[in-house]
Amino acid sequence: MSTVDKMLIKGIRSFDPENKNVITFFRPLTLIVGPNGAGKTTIIECLKLSCTGDLPPNARSGQSFIHDPKVAGETETKGQIKLRFKTAAGKDVVCVRSFQLTQKGSKMEYKAIESVLQTINPHSGEKVCLSYRCADMDREIPALMGVSKAILENVVFVHQDEANWPLQDPATLKRKFDDIFSATRYTKALEVIKKLHKDQALEIKSYKLKLENLQNLKNNAFKLRESIAQDQEQTELSQNQMQDLEKAIQNVDVKIRHTEATLKELRDKVQQKTVKNAERSTLINGQRRQYNDLDEENEGLNDGMENKFDERILRLEGKIERSKREIKEFDDMISAAEKKLTNYVTEISKLQRDAEIHILSKDERDSAIQKLFATHNLGSLPSNITDAVALDLTDRIESRLTDLDNVLQSKKNSNDKELKMAWDLYLDANERWKNAEAQKQAKLEIKNAILKRIEGKKIERDSLELQISDVDLSRIDEREKNMQIEVERRKNQLDQRNFGANIQQKWQELQSIDQKINDLNREKSFIAVDAEERVRLSLKKNDLENHKKKHQKL
Template identity: 30%
Template sequence: MQGIRSIGADPHCIDFLKPLTLIQGKNGTGKTTIIEALNFVTSGNLPAGQKSTFVHDPNVANKIRVDGMVQLKFEDVKGNEVTGTKRVTSSISNAGITTKSDESTLKQMKNGKETSVSSKIIDYDAEVMTRLGVNKAVLDYVIFCHQEESNWPLSEPKKLKKRFDKIFEVSEYVEIMENIRSERKELNKKVSELDNEIQNHLVGYVQRSNDLHNEIADGIKMQEIITTNLKKCDEKLERLAKQISECNAKKKTFDELKSTIEIQKATIRGKEDNLENIDVPDYNGNVKELQKELDEAESKKDYQEVKKKQDEFNKEIVKIDNEMKNINLEITKVQKKINDLEVIKQRKNETKKEREQLIQKIRKKYSFDDCEDIEEAMEKIKNEKETEKQEIMESSKAKIGQIFQDLSSANVVVANVEATIRSKEADILRLNCEIKSIERDIEQIGASAERSSKLEKEIAKVESQLSGEESLEVLEKNFLDCQVAVTQRKVETEEYSKIIIAKHNYTKKNDELNTAMKKSEKLLSEFFESPIQKNFNRQITTLKMDLEKNCLVADKSFTTLEKETAKITDKLNKLKIKNEMNDSTVKQNQEQISQMGVEPDKVKDKLDKIRSDLKEYREQLGEKQGSQFLYKKWEEQIAKEKNCPLCEKPCGEASDVQKLVTKRHADLPSEIEELNESVARFKIQERNLTHVLPLVEKMETLLNQTSGELEKIEKIEKQKATKEKEKDAAKKRLDDARKKLDLVKTLLGDAKLLDKLIDDQKAAKESVEEARSQLFAKDVDKSEWTVEQFEEARNDAQTKMDNFEAEAKTTDLKVKEIRTKTTELQKLKEEKLKIGEKALQPAILTKSKIEKKARISECQEEISKFDEQIPDLKKNQRKLNFDLEKANAEFESKKSEIATFMNDFTNLSESLKITTAKLSTYVLDENARAKLEKEMDNFTERKSELERKKVQSANKEDSSK
């Protein structure tokens, strides 16, 4: 245990002894803590307060974090060594003390191999309980039962049973049994209820079944009739609907044809009138001339107005057609509604007729007057039949009840007589048995003299056997002496065994200590110059603290160097990225410059040369352009003034001068064009080089920067290499320190074991000394004995103890044999005494036999009288049974008759109600029909009016044409 309640950060180990370990101590020394820790590591249960009070307080430990651990090593049900470890942590934060569970592990040694599983993979508590072979209830109520609840076996039976069910894992089966009992009780209740119902209703079910069959047959016949009528009605309706739809279609076609005929007639009449009014002389020209005149006429204003009016007439005709179409649709809808009303009216009349026929049938069947209201009359008959049914049931029940009462009385009388006969017969049988017993006793009394002599011989024989044995007191004294000797030898054997066990335990602990020392010798020699023999835990804990400090220093140094290396690496990476970007920019600039066909270092020189050449060519171009102007001017001046344009002197031949000037003037355009092309070419080169020049300057700047940055990179890389070496050295120191710390932690566990083994060895040695001192105080001659001598002495004592036990057993058998014979002698004497007493009883037994025979005769006479009464009683019983069956049959017959009548009556009543309800659903509104007919007339008039308008519009159109 470590970090649990009052147990601090140092682990405490407890080795539980076999077969029992007693934990003793004052209040607050941790006895309960041990049990709670065992409960926690096996079942996961925590005491009141949960983890916060279970873990050692960090404030008391003066630490920020306390790690609690409980580790239990045990053998599972298969004999494998298992180590279970549960961990909890408690830490101080801003919110207070926080406690939480950590990962639990379960290690197993099987066939020399160690396997481990974590609580992340399995249910730790369930796995531990499985390996221990007990359930949680056994752990809670038996193994780790709290002292305040240790009296639970004395609790109430119900609570006690629940706990035992949990302990023996039968709670589920108990619950199943309770469910079965409750279900069985419920089912038995239902069975009894069903039996009662069957008993009460079985008689009427057959008759009711027959009635239902008759009702079903009548209903099927009526249903067939109604179905046939419905089919006929549906067929008739379908025919009528088909005829109506055909009539509507024909009417619609007729109306359309009629309207078309009227329109055609009106059109024909209009055209005839127009034809009569036309008085146009014959045209004298040809077709082309006529076409020309028609075109001229169409272009005139009068013709355009006529055409416009014609379009208006056409629009009006289209509008009228649309309206007529809508009116036709409305007429169709109204006609459909009228047809629906006709169908409803027809169905209503048919339903009304069917209702009248049904009423006539009811009046005829039940003899109702024609003036009497059918519903009131049917209700009256229904009430009369209900009253009649009630009277019949009451009278039948009274009659059946009286017969049943008489039958019950007769049954009671018969049962009493039969019971009396059985009682008398039993008395006769008993008296006969008693008489036989008396006769046997009388016979035995005759043979008692012979039996008495035999008993005297047996008594003498047993007494002679007892006289040859030792006295019971001597044997009992010998038995007690043997028991005392056995006890003494047993105490002596136990004392020898105690010394032998203590010796063996000391040897075992010594071997374990030597083995553990040998196992840890190599690690101890690495950390300690001189070997240590005691206080391993304290010295290794001190070493662990020193190594933890070294680890912290090494970790801090490594972290600092790692951060510095990261900074240098980051700075180096940034410089490299910048340098790469500069190189990329320089390459791009070089590519752009190389596209100009010039080297970057010659751009400035070439640009200066191009600018110089451009200036020169521009000057030449200016001169040529000025010469062109002068030559032109000179040509005009020579032609006009006929003298030299430079010196203004008269020329010899003006034509020669004119030719010369003209020739010079003719050569100038080609020269100017060449100069313009050169200037344009140089301008392009200048512009391109001007654009490239900033790139060259930028490239030079970047190259200068790159050279400086390369020097920085080289310097930083050297710094990085130095820091990397320092970091690797620090990492190595940290790894070495951690490795040593891990070894020391491993060694710390062994150290705790070594300290414990040393303490165990010391305790075993003290046990040996204590056992020797207790034995040697009695016998000082054995102070120098070895273990083998003690074992030999123990074996001798054991042999003597076995001999004394055998002797005691033999003595005990003799004592039991003597006691058995004494008891047998006592019984023989008692039997002899009883035989002597029976010799005086023959007269008494003879008198008792005569009395019992007289009593048998009386019982036989009484039985004869009762046998004479039984036939009359049975006859009366059969008559009452017949009367009861007859009354029940009459009652059921009347009941069936009334039920049949009521069934027919109810069917007719329901049919009448259904027909009446069906009739009420056919609501026929005569006003609605009149309204629809009025709408139909209005639509027809509107349609005629529109047809007239259409004819008038057509006539106007023709007249306008």
């Protein structure tokens, strides 16, 4: 508990600036008695000024507070207040405040000269003096005494002109009570907590939006994987169809060679037919000449020979009929062969057109492969791209697609893990923040209860002071001392419960979560770039699929 021991007053109001007036304060009670104008109120004003730095009311900015130079017959007077008190920790401290009032013509100039705190070094026993600005001194002394400035101003060292503040208007009364009980600080703390809660709610909302966006990216990636799998299946089907087409082309080549051999045989048979026709014509003409010769030579032959000749003629006519039938059969065979030849020629021309289309498709395939390799830096290409080389290059493109798919999958897995870790950290931080807020609320309730108890104890103390003449003073002193010790202990407990450190820790955790989210955003941008590359690859694959469809037509 902080106590006031002594105070030196010099050059303040009616106190002579040349004499040092020392007042010793006794415990538990000091009574100040004197006639009007003796300086009773001045003592209270000096106590208040030493502890809070506030001038008393109606002091005219300090001009009427310092001893008048005209009364002293000087142009300048100096005032000084020294106050020795014990801090809440039981340490002796001396507060020194010096002032100066100068007469300049018809005007008075007030000035605060210096503010000094004197303490004793516990190790060396030497006196240590520390100079402060007035504002720093005004904050330092209430902190050393363990009492707020509002309590010193309005309760402990209240001026008699301001002692009726409990009867003032409600707004002023509320402001006074808020200052005394430091309610404004807790209100601001609650506002800060509410603001943090609102900011965290907004961050949760933004995280949810980012999570939905990442989920959409994940779904798109799955769709891309499915499309890649379908493209791979179609590529395999196209390769199988190309192999079937190559086999069909080989079979057509065999048929073409067989047709050429058949055509050659037909041409030989046509030549043989021409030779046979010539021979037949020659034989018929010879037989006709022989028949005419026989008619002329054998007119005189007998009837028996004529019958034999007729039989021979009939046999020859039968041979002629057979020869005609053979010639007709040869003609039919030649016409059939000519039809086959026409069909074969048509098929050969069609196959030639298909071969030309195949060559064009092959050139387009080669150019598409060259563009793919040049665009995506897949390596060097041979000068002559055969079917085997094209299959090898297609396998290389598919392996590249597989590698890209694996990289994308690994990035997706890492992003999912990091997102899950960030979400877990956020939930953990939110849970700890809720627990801290609940603990803080409970501590606030405990503190309010303690403050109420303190107020009750103060009321009880006031009632006991009224009955002090009838009660044993030693018991009252002991009880008051115990109460002060209890109040000090409660206040120390409340001061040790530092909420600012917990809030700072939560804020650092939120900043770390923001950093992880930024890393995830960078990974997302990388995934977007990979997705664009995959779209380009899908376009190239569509072109390749079109070329393969052209091959299928063959």
